[in-house]
Amino acid sequence: MFNSKSNHPAYLVGSGGWLLFSIGIQSNHRNNGSCRSREKYTKEEKEMPVDVRQSLDRTYDSIRTQSKKKKNRFIWKRITAAACALLITGAVLTNEQVRASINDFFSFGDRGIERAVSEGFSQENNSTATDQNINITLKQSFADANKIGMSFQLEFEDSKTFDNDVIKVAMHYRLKNGDGEYIQEFISDTKPLKGKGGYISGLRENNPMLDIKTGIVQYDVVLEFNKGNIPNLEDAVVEIESIILFLDYDARELIKEFGERYDSPVTIIDGKWDLAVANQDESKPVSTxxxxxxxxxxxxxxxxxxxxxxxxxxxxxxxxxxxxxxxxxxxxxxxxxxxxxxxxxxxxxxxxxxxxxxxxxxxxxxxxxxxxxxxxxxxxxxxxxxxx
CATH class of the missing domain: 2.60.40 (Immunoglobulin-like)
Known part of the structure; x- marks a missing residue:
């Protein structure tokens, strides 16, 4: 399961237009987090079953009670957070849409990131590694003191790895700076930290492209640091340890079978993919x-x-x-x-x-x-x- 290990206890406010599923992002974020929904479903989305809503509310209240015991809390409001939940946003696209969307990096509706990318702030990487018949390429990245963004392309050589039940793809990884410091570690809770826990306040991630037929996936992630203290990335490396395939399921049946467990069924593929992160182009200095x-x-x-x-x-x-x-x-x-x-x-x-x-x-x-x-x-x- 996912485990974002960090020094920041967390409080999550999720948008009620989405059903939020805990997927084992544990440690301090899980134990001290709290979740709250605020908005109604959009017309394209299905009504959440009453029993699911009630069970989620009980869990949110319990987590919120724990969060009040802490003086130092992180509040994450709308999208995916390294806290107690992740937002399922992957979409299955046609081949035409694949070609059209391959260049859509970091599409999170964030005006600051969009402006930075439009100004050429993101770096081309094209660092690649292959293991377990899966090729991963770091296509684009950016980093300043507040946010780090990375856009990966995954190519599954064996398309049978996918089936129509795969709705989201994510990864376990560590981000290590050139001086050996681990900026952040999103790893299985069965593995030890190599660093001190990282700087993370929250994250957003999605799959702008997830093509079952070709086995090509785009995975974008933005790490956010509220204290504005991300060290300058120099000769950094992303150490990817696992690929996670999230499978579709019937939430009502899951509640019936597992009670208050909301873990989406997953397939985890372990391997080793080390990808170099491009240094900031000196001709594009960080504007401050x-x-x-x-x-x-x-x-x-x-x-x-x-x-x-x-x-x-x-x-x-x-x-x-x-x-x-x-x-x-x-x-x-x-x-x-x-x-x-x-x-x-x-x-x-x-x-x-x-x-x-x-x-x-x-x-x-x-x-x-x-x-x-x-x-x-x-x-x-x-x-x-x-x-x-």
């Missing part, structure tokens, strides 16, 4: 813009505000201790000088020195080159940030 508070007496005290190519990282404090994280969930936004609004997908919250400290990212790229930004927390306050 720093912002400072216009009003130093604001109720919101900003410790740092830094825009990178993929996102705007904000570290701030409020001189108050809150009972839980609720005042900050779905209440924080940044508005740029053109009136565009940006919301964060998650945040890390800590209580120390009788203050609440929060670290978070907003999908605003440094390529936007905004002169000023307005940060708002509903029912708490706001502060204007000026380009330094």
């Amino acid at each position: 813009i720093e912002y400072v508070m216009d009003d130093p007496l604001s109720i919101i005290q900003v410790a740092s505000a830094m825009a990178k190519p993929t996102s705007f990282n904000l570290n701030f404090s409020v001189d108050q201790v809150f009972e839980d994280e609720s005042p900050f969930v779905f209440t924080m936004k940044v508005i740029d000088e053109e009136g565009n609004e940006y919301e964060s997908d998650g945040f890390t919250i800590e209580t120390r020195d009788n203050q609440t400290h929060i670290s978070t990212n907003f999908p605003i790229s440094s390529y936007n080159n905004s002169e000023k930004l307005r940060f708002i927390i509903e029912d708490i306050g706001e502060v204007e940030l000026l380009k330094k």
Whole structure:
């Protein structure tokens, strides 16, 4: 099973338009996480069975109770998180769609990432390795202090490995920097960590392409770090240890058979695929813009505000201790000088020195080159940030 081992306890807020399935992303994220749904199903999606919904709610409440015991929590709001669940987003495509979508990298609806990629910030890699009759190529990647993105193409030489029940493909892997430090390790819970647990706050992943007939799959993943402290990647390597095939199933029958177990049936293929990550092109330096508070007496005290190519990282404090994280969930936004609004997908919250400290990212790229930004927390306050 998946196991994202990290130092950040987690709280997940999933979009109610999707059925979220726990797939064994355990450790601190599982034990201290909490899940909450917020939106209704879209018209294309089926109604969730009542017994499934009730069972999920019981689990969410239990996890949420555990999360309140921690002072340092990570809140992940909408898409896939390295917490207690993963969003099933893979799609089976036709051959024509395969050719059309092979170049669609990092399509997560993230405006910051989309702007960075459009500016040429992502790197071509084409590092490849083959084992167990599976060829894996790292096609594209990007990295700044806030987010790391990698787009892989998997080619299954034996197309019989697939059948019509495969709905998603993912991987167990470790990301090691050139100095030997493990930036993150998404591995089986039966294997030991090689590093200290990593920097991860959350992740998003999907399969923009999953072609049963040809055995070709695209696997995109974005790792997010709310504290904006990802080390510079230099001569990094992705050490892939397993390929995971998620199989379709009837959720109602699964509940009937396993009770409160929501693990999707999987096939795991162990092997060894080491892929070099391209270093940042020196001709495409990481664009960084720093912002400072216009009003130093604001109720919101900003410790740092830094825009990178993929996102705007904000570290701030409020001189108050809150009972839980609720005042900050779905209440924080940044508005740029053109009136565009940006919301964060998650945040890390800590209580120390009788203050609440929060670290978070907003999908605003440094390529936007905004002169000023307005940060708002509903029912708490706001502060204007000026380009330094």
